[in-house]
Amino acid sequence: MLLKKLREEVLEANLELVRKGLVLYTFGNASGVDREQGLVVIKPSGVDYDVLKAEDMVVTDLDGKIVEGTLKPSSDLDTHTLLYREFTEIGAVVHTHSEFATSFAQAGLAIPAFGTTHADYFHGPVPVSLPLSDEAIQGKYVHETGLAIVARFKGIPAIDPMAVPACLVAGHAPFVWGKNAADAAHNAVVLEAVAKMAYRTLTLKASADEVSQALLDRHYLRKHGANATYGQG
């Protein structure tokens, strides 16, 4: 069986989403990539989390062609593989319909950087894609979803996907990524917490200000990059 360790990591990331209350029934999926072999490990479509096993995972190449596995891969596979091809530093992708992040996606609103909890993980607002055109929806829809995300990051001004590891897809839900599967799941959990507090901030005070660039930098760099000071590392 290919990629035993990555399968375990992807399984564990899927289960972390369940433990933290981010998924209902079989909604949501996680994948991971092995950059050396150019292979993706992804959750199968519509399988219950409580019976999900590492060997159920589906292995594909970076174009989504199945290499190993008898189950159908997640229906969002083409979004995952496109993100791996375009964002070449990421190691894992997570997709959920977590309640508060999805509510921002449904409202077509980015999540503003209102506080240090946000700044510790996202070096700026979490953007929202443009709505997909009817042509895109009726065409290669799942692939087009990935294109809408990438367009948002490669637009003007560009956003660094390693500094803001999440995007809301308008009218849909968040996609989140990270260095590896545990990191992507962790980012998805924090995104939901940050979205929840942003929701309450906005409903308390619609004109609330984002934090200053100085505070955004201070907190983001506290946890990321060569000069990170947080934790025991």
Add this chain to the structure above:
Amino acid sequence: MLLKKLREEVLEANLELVRKGLVLYTFGNASGVDREQGLVVIKPSGVDYDVLKAEDMVVTDLDGKIVEGTLKPSSDLDTHTLLYREFTEIGAVVHTHSEFATSFAQAGLAIPAFGTTHADYFHGPVPVSLPLSDEAIQGKYVHETGLAIVARFKGIPAIDPMAVPACLVAGHAPFVWGKNAADAAHNAVVLEAVAKMAYRTLTLKASADEVSQALLDRHYLRKHGANATYGQG
């Protein structure tokens, strides 16, 4: 004992509502129909869920006449049987006072189709009935509740009850249905999740747009109909 399997399915649907936090105390009820025999299995009225057993279920005909059972059927029986007579393709009905769906019913507002979570299950907004007249309330109230639901689906434009398997009764709460008892309970759980996100979407942005017809079609048909692609089926 009649309909042993259906009794088990209806019991299980009732318990799923409890597990997912949709019912408080004895609020809520589920039923299922055997179309060949023309018999309905329904939860008894006001019995605690933690002592509820398959043999406690009440069996009636499609007019609500008791065929088997010593307990009184759910006080909402006449709504269930009317729905079975009018919506001839449904196999089960669930009624809850789940928090967010009920809040929309109390506000007299339909649940707009704000996202793909909604579109995966409901092929359009979840409608709200008109308020019942005093005459209807003082007459055959439970039957009239069913009539208010049916009027909403057979109005102009008509709504297909298999494509939008739920209705909010104004000033009351949701009724939800499905192909079978498990499906109806599943739809009720998703309805509550969808209502929760619609609530937050609207309180974030009162003028939020519904998804396009193209997106509604894409997601609904992804999980339903001859060309469904989701899951392992």
Add this chain to the structure above:
Amino acid sequence: MLLKKLREEVLEANLELVRKGLVLYTFGNASGVDREQGLVVIKPSGVDYDVLKAEDMVVTDLDGKIVEGTLKPSSDLDTHTLLYREFTEIGAVVHTHSEFATSFAQAGLAIPAFGTTHADYFHGPVPVSLPLSDEAIQGKYVHETGLAIVARFKGIPAIDPMAVPACLVAGHAPFVWGKNAADAAHNAVVLEAVAKMAYRTLTLKASADEVSQALLDRHYLRKHGANATYGQG
């Protein structure tokens, strides 16, 4: 030991408030009355719920004079005893700072009868008292809290305390009552559920209408009075 059965019932009511998430730490208290003996059983002040025992309960007369018990009674005792003297049909009183009911009390707003969940238990809006005057607060404050509740029910128009078994004290929290301790705790749990849905109804639509008198009557009388039809009774 006096009133062994009533002590058990009052203990159980206190624990039901904890199980249903209505109390934080030692906030909240329940009491019951034995009308024949003219004795009240009440929770002691500030004792942790997880060590609370039936023998810890304090027994007082209807004026709050301690008859049995070594612990200090709940600091809200004088409100409880006043309610027993004034509302002569009630058998138990519960006080909590449950989140949503308290939020209405803090906003100085009654809980409107927006739906049938409300109407099943409360035959009209749940009223809110007037704020207490400085003199009342600086005088016999706990007694005055009871007077503010009673004034609200004996005002014009009068409210029947058996038909609307709860009152919000402005800037404070709800007091709830019932036929017996289990009934009062049950009413407190439903009050919180009803307050939660009323909050969401109002934030969805500030101009939402209350249900009609006909619907209020239909649902209230379905569960109460000589012609009640709900349950197996």
Add this chain to the structure above:
Amino acid sequence: MLLKKLREEVLEANLELVRKGLVLYTFGNASGVDREQGLVVIKPSGVDYDVLKAEDMVVTDLDGKIVEGTLKPSSDLDTHTLLYREFTEIGAVVHTHSEFATSFAQAGLAIPAFGTTHADYFHGPVPVSLPLSDEAIQGKYVHETGLAIVARFKGIPAIDPMAVPACLVAGHAPFVWGKNAADAAHNAVVLEAVAKMAYRTLTLKASADEVSQALLDRHYLRKHGANATYGQG
């Protein structure tokens, strides 16, 4: 090993924050001070709560110099030590990103004293600091965070930190303190409950009034000071 008992108390306070749902992952920290020895015990940075042990705690002097411990102290250490130096009666400090208190901090709003739950613990609104300047953020940021809190309490009018044992840091989150570690954690839990109810009060009625000074005094003094009457003490 120094300060065995204080280490246990600080550990327990950290765990209480987890039990009550105030922290996600490793967010949040608690410390305690031994005034006689001039030593502080604080949680290490970024260690998982479920493996945290009393011996992992870091001991520093009042200037934050490490006296015992091999792990790095919480990254918020300099805020804790400054509060101990400036607020000489406090025995412990707790910092969380609890959802509702943080939402007020993000909105730059104090938590008004809307009810008796608040008044039982906080003798006035819970203030919010001014935003930190870019210079402060780019300088000794953690120390400056403490200065912003102290400035808010020593401003005009001054606030007694023993009467209002919490401050929101604008764009960040709450810092809470108390006589000892258990008291500080307890205050943090109540602050979150109070923030939650204030949020709902304001979203129900933006113009809601705070309680009167008389009610604020009555409730605060009921639980604090020489004439406290609450509990069995």
